[in-house]
Amino acid sequence: MTAVLVTGGAGYIGGQAVLALLDAGYAPVVLDDLSTGLRDAVPPGVPLVVGDVADAGLVARTLRAHRAEAVMHFAASLVVPESVAHPLAYWRNNLAGTLGLLESCVAAGVRRLVFSSTAAVYGIPEVLPVREDVPCRPINPYGASKLAAERLIGDASAAHGLSFVALRYFNVAGADPAGRTGRRRPAATHLIATACDAALGRRDSVTVYGDDYDTPDGTGVRDYVHVADLATAHVAALRHLLEGGGNLTLNCGYGRGHSVLAVLRAVERAAGRSVPHRIAPRRPGDPPALVAVADGVRQILGWRPVHDSLDRIVGDALAWEGRRAAPSLLPGRPNARAHA
Numbered sequence: 001m002t003a004v005l006v007t008g009g010a011g012y013i014g015g016q017a018v019l020a021l022l023d024a025g026y027a028p029v030v031l032d033d034l035s036t037g038l039r040d041a042v043p044p045g046v047p048l049v050v051g052d053v054a055d056a057g058l059v060a061r062t063l064r065a066h067r068a069e070a071v072m073h074f075a076a077s078l079v080v081p082e083s084v085a086h087p088l089a090y091w092r093n094n095l096a097g098t099l100g101l102l103e104s105c106v107a108a109g110v111r112r113l114v115f116s117s118t119a120a121v122y123g124i125p126e127v128l129p130v131r132e133d134v135p136c137r138p139i140n141p142y143g144a145s146k147l148a149a150e151r152l153i154g155d156a157s158a159a160h161g162l163s164f165v166a167l168r169y170f171n172v173a174g175a176d177p178a179g180r181t182g183r184r185r186p187a188a189t190h191l192i193a194t195a196c197d198a199a200l201g202r203r204d205s206v207t208v209y210g211d212d213y214d215t216p217d218g219t220g221v222r223d224y225v226h227v228a229d230l231a232t233a234h235v236a237a238l239r240h241l242l243e244g245g246g247n248l249t250l251n252c253g254y255g256r257g258h259s260v261l262a263v264l265r266a267v268e269r270a271a272g273r274s275v276p277h278r279i280a281p282r283r284p285g286d287p288p289a290l291v292a293v294a295d296g297v298r299q300i301l302g303w304r305p306v307h308d309s310l311d312r313i314v315g316d317a318l319a320w321e322g323r324r325a326a327p328s329l330l331p332g333r334p335n336a337r338a339h340a
């Protein structure tokens with residue numbers, strides 16, 4: 001079986017990718033410092049090495065010990081407003097982490113890398129939907145650090161014969177449709193997780209950051225992609241590299257935008273109850289709208305998303321969050337609050 005090192009595999013997306021790798025017959029090995037990930041997100045039987053991806057010695061030893069043939073690199077810091085408040089920590093983790101990983105790949109002779117990049121590299125695109133070949137002008141430290149990591153990977157590729165697929169994810173949401181994994185951070189910051197928390201009575205309301213953008217209803221627009229579809233895009237990228245395919249940088253989204261208010265309505269439909277919200281000023285570092293041109297990932301990698309609907313994404317997210325809530329608050333129990 002082909003062994004694949006998954007950095008950040010105890011996290012939300014990495015955890016889903018580990019399941020997709022197992023489903024596709026690969027042997028994932030997780031390296032994670034558990035800074036935001038959780039040990040129990042790693043399925044039984046999958047080796048977990050607890051450590052920092054910037055520790056090139058540890059990563060090289062892990063690659064050799066498991067005879068890994070490829071790496072999926074998810075480990076990073078990724079909350080946009082946090083990156084605005086703590087840019088140095090973001091640059092350190094996202095750039096030094098990628099540097100350590102690349103050094104260890106070169107040392108251990110591992111030449112295939114799938115990298116978690118982000119739509120945040122684009123900043124405020126002049127044309128929407130956004131193509132991969134437009135100039136990247138990130139407007140927050142998170143996006144800037146990820147763009148720098150992409151460039152670092154490009155340089156390592158040219159000098160050391162490494163092949164890579166950088167997937168620029170748009171907004172990842174939802175949970176494993178089979179209920180095996182999902183987002184586990186206790187304090188939700190992402191919109192869909194926050195709205196699910198409100199629908200489940202764990203918070204009073206959702207703050208809508210800005211209703212004065214130049215978008216159809218004035219609120220921010222994003223291209224939400226289901227985490228299980230994203231995971232299969234990684235397996236497709238891995239196959240491409242194992243079959244000798246060349247370097248690719250590809251958007252990963254569905255090519256459709258949804259506003260904050262549209263997301264809140266979808267959560268209300270899924271939960272069968274209203275989600276109170278209040279309008280607040282724009283959040284620093286937020287672009288008004290981000291929607292992908294996402295033909296490349298379908299055409300070149302043969303990716304076939306199967307959960308491509310906002311209702312599906314929100315439904316799976318709510319079901320996962322509901323399982324973590326008190327049973328009386330589960331979706332489908334309209335009088336839950338009265339009994340809580």
Ligand SMILES: NC(=O)c1ccc[n+]([C@@H]2O[C@H](COP(=O)([O-])OP(=O)(O)OC[C@H]3O[C@@H](n4cnc5c(N)ncnc54)[C@H](O)[C@@H]3O)[C@@H](O)[C@H]2O)c1
Nearest residue numbers: 008010011012013033034035036037052053075076116172
């Ligand atoms: N969630 C999104 O909407 C989104 C969108 C675009 C890109 N991404 C990218 O996807 C990747 C995974 O994000 P996620 O949503 O699963 O976040 P997450 O916080 O759930 O997962 C990140 C994982 O990496 C681990 N980690 C962080 N720094 C580490 C280090 N230095 N060494 C070892 N492990 C470390 C954490 O413990 C965690 O398990 C990130 O690279 C992120 O930039 C996420």
Ligand SMILES: O=c1ccn([C@@H]2O[C@H](COP(=O)(O)OP(=O)(O)O[C@H]3O[C@H](CO)[C@@H](O)[C@H](O)[C@H]3O)[C@@H](O)[C@H]2O)c(=O)[nH]1
Nearest residue numbers: 078080118119120170171190191194207208209220260286
């Ligand atoms: O409580 C909230 C949370 C978010 N939003 C808005 O909802 C949209 C989505 O925000 P959020 O879910 O926080 O995600 P983003 O800030 O768009 O960033 C995500 O999506 C990016 C790609 O587009 C990734 O790079 C990042 O890692 C990931 O956090 C934005 O318009 C926010 O202003 C609110 O109005 N209220």
